[in-house]
Amino acid sequence: MIEFKNFSFKYKNGEKNALSGINLKLNKGDFVGVIGNSGAGKSTFTYAVNGVIPHHFEGDFFGEVIVKGIDTVESSPSELALSVGSVFQDIDGQMVSSVVEDELLFGLENFGVPHEEIEARITDILEMVGIEDLRYRNISTLSGGQKQKVAICAVVSLMPDILVLDEPTAELDPQSSHQIFSMLRMLNEKMGITIIVVEQKIMLLSEFSKRLLIFNEGSIYLDGSPQEVLKDTYKLQDIGVNCPRVASLANALAERKLYEGEVPVNIDDAEVMVRNIIK
Template sequence: MIRISGLSFKYDGGSEEALKNIDMTVYRGDFFGLIGSSGAGKTTLLHAINGIIPHHFRGDFYGSVEVNGLDTINSRPEQLAGAVGSVRQDFESQMVSSVVEDEILFGLENFSVPRNEIEKRMTDALDKTGIRNLRERNIATLSGGQKQKVAISAIIALMPDILVLDEPTGELDPQSSRQIFQLLRELNEKHGITIVVVEQKIMLLCEFVGKLAVMETGRIILNGSVPDVLKKSREMESAGVNCPRVVTLADRLREERLYGGPIPVNIPDAEKMVRSIMG
């Protein structure tokens, strides 16, 4: 469980707060999406959850963040790393090895995973991301998308209680992006891992997550179930969020009382909406 109360943060040397009075709770087992325009504070909020703020990036920190009962200010980074697995937007910066299998092995050994479990964990993680064939490859020879899958594999092999990901499909094609979200759903539903993900592919995100928050200039302006948030397309657009056209259309049709069904989050849903309007 993640409990954030009155969180504000300004980076050292910053002219204004990157986060402003954030109150948010992510319950155990949630699959939580976070969206907003560039500079809205999404990455900073993830850094506050995993303890990078305030332990690595210094600044003025107000309020509190608790992760599985651990106060992030008073807990050591290694304690927080045991509870929260992170895939950063600059995922290459978190890689420490030159070979794929060594990258995954590094985390497993550092978190004292029993030796008789290591091989299975590594193989399972590589299979789930579809890169088992890259196990012995030099990371420097991989494409950006392949490196992103390596970073994700290294974290999911650890099976953390909480997983936070910052644009995990940024370097991936549509097919691979869907594969990653299907994997995240499996981790969430079958293993009970709490997931918080920042993603720019909003339609894809909304198809998988159960809850959604929208950020603007360091604040959370919308927070709730996916259907409830998507009904606020005007607020999303005013916050600089590139709202999917089908969502905007559905919202306008609802305002005109031409449509009373759910907000579509995928193509089949959109087709159902059109059929219901056309009779």
């Protein structure tokens, strides 16, 4: 569904490549988590998927990025926007209306969704996400988590096949962050939307992602299921990424030959692991 072929990109004013030699295939229906240090190239990666690169940022573009069979260099930003919905790091900058309903209306009208369909789209998505009560609220009065949900609803109401989010929980507390990821999982499972999400909280990524990409200095450092990627605590430490505690525990136990199963990616699995060892 998304393919990177030997892709590299250097921003016009950049000193070195922001991304280098990216080869990657992402499948339809995937839930891909992206993590890595500041400056590793995560945002640049999202820009390459949604066409912000090369259509907004100038620079040296090598290789190819194919999204749903379309070469992003040859497509127009509006053509890509039909397939790829984006939630940027700065959601306040992304929102254009003052009232929640208008924010959704704006996108739907801009996309030329027929008028008789619009009402159903708005009700359905707000209901699905459980924020019908926010419909007539002023966006400036919403909490960070509520705003984030509205931003995601506005994009999802346009029915993209792919949803790209850059640090959607950066300003949220643990509980709201968890809610956002539960919402993404629901969109992934119920609507079949392919999710690509950049996130600093590794525990959230390990719990919700089907595939984890770890970026380091413009390259993909590790790529696999959370269980595969998290089984070497030291490899992650080497590039300054913290392993979730449940995975570090499993790795430490494995090192002492006390455990040899899969790395747990959530508390429940960790509990099963510990109970079995005690037994």
